[in-house]
Amino acid sequence: RKEVEQDPGPFNVPEGATVAFNCTYSNSASQSFFWYRQDCRKEPKLLMSVYSSGNEDGRFTAQLNRASQYISLLIRDSKLSDSATYLCVAQNTGNQFYFGTGTSLTVIP
Amino acid sequence: GAGVSQSPSNKVTEKGKDVELRCDPISGHTALYWYRQSLGQGLEFLIYFQGNSAPDKSGLPSDRFSAERTGGSVSTLTIQRTQQEDSAVYLCASSLSQGGIQYFGAGTRLSVL
Numbered sequence: 001r002k003e004v005e006q007d008p009g010p011f012n013v014p015e016g017a018t019v020a021f022n023c024t025y026s027n028s029a030s031q032s033f034f035w036y037r038q039d040c041r042k043e044p045k046l047l048m049s050v051y052s053s054g055n056e057d058g059r060f061t062a063q064l065n066r067a068s069q070y071i072s073l074l075i076r077d078s079k080l081s082d083s084a085t086y087l088c089v090a091q092n093t094g095n096q097f098y099f100g101t102g103t104s105l106t107v108i109p
Numbered sequence: 110g111a112g113v114s115q116s117p118s119n120k121v122t123e124k125g126k127d128v129e130l131r132c133d134p135i136s137g138h139t140a141l142y143w144y145r146q147s148l149g150q151g152l153e154f155l156i157y158f159q160g161n162s163a164p165d166k167s168g169l170p171s172d173r174f175s176a177e178r179t180g181g182s183v184s185t186l187t188i189q190r191t192q193q194e195d196s197a198v199y200l201c202a203s204s205l206s207q208g209g210i211q212y213f214g215a216g217t218r219l220s221v222l
Contacts, residue, residue: 004151032208043200043213044152087151095208096165097142101151 001026003098004090010104017078021103023088024070030098032091033064035073037084038102044087047073078107111135113214115201121220122191130186130217134203142204142211143176143186147197155199158184159207191221 006023013019025033033050048055050062050071061074071090075082085102092098114133122128134141143155154168158178169175173191178184188195198218202211 034210043215045213046210049210091208095140095159096154096157096167097211098154099144099152101149 002100003027003092004088004100006088006100006103008101008103010106012106012108013078014108015078015080017107018074018076019078019105020075021073021086021088021105022070023072023100023103024068025088025090025098026069027090027092027098028066028069029093030090031093033071034089034091035060035062035071036087036089036099038087039084044099047086075105078105080107080109083107113201113203113212115199115214115217117217118215119218119220121222123222124193125190127187127189128191128219130188130199130201130219132184132186132201132203132214134182134184134201135205135212136182138203138205138212139181140204140207140209140211141178141184142202143184144200144202145170145197146200146216152200155186188219191219193221195219196221 035047036044037047038044054063059076087102088100139160141158144152156176157165173189176186198216200216202213
């Protein structure tokens, strides 16, 4: 079983829509969680960290559910520029970071 | 520069040749990671350096892969006797401290013919 699993999509949504991605992790001892964004043929860039209490950054909201071992990312009022692949990341106690294979999002005009 | 720098950006080599990939982390970052990303795949952890500690090599796929980090800064990833399945983008990341947020370089796209 993979450490981190994501629905690869693709998600095709119209501008202005709300879209949510989920990600599950297998190691209950995982300590920290992140969402990264990766544009086509570019390097991953940190979108946001995920905290137990949930956190929001503008149109983006991330939540962590330790009991069910999943994290989520909600994007409101989607923009064309949100089109990218979103990578879920879990950090274990050994300081290794496990990346999901990513969820592809395309926002359509 | 301010970011993680990797070179070369692209490398084409023949099967059986050795290649060296270079990563120059953000100044002051003590942790350095190497990952591999194949087409349509997620990032595969290869190796992790933290300060002067022994590196975590648990992700290296075979003994043809090795990495060094000299002086706690620049790192080189070496692949000996390259195979076609080694073709991928090799990404380097650094973080200020152990377990901190990682910042990635633009990667080296390796093609083994």
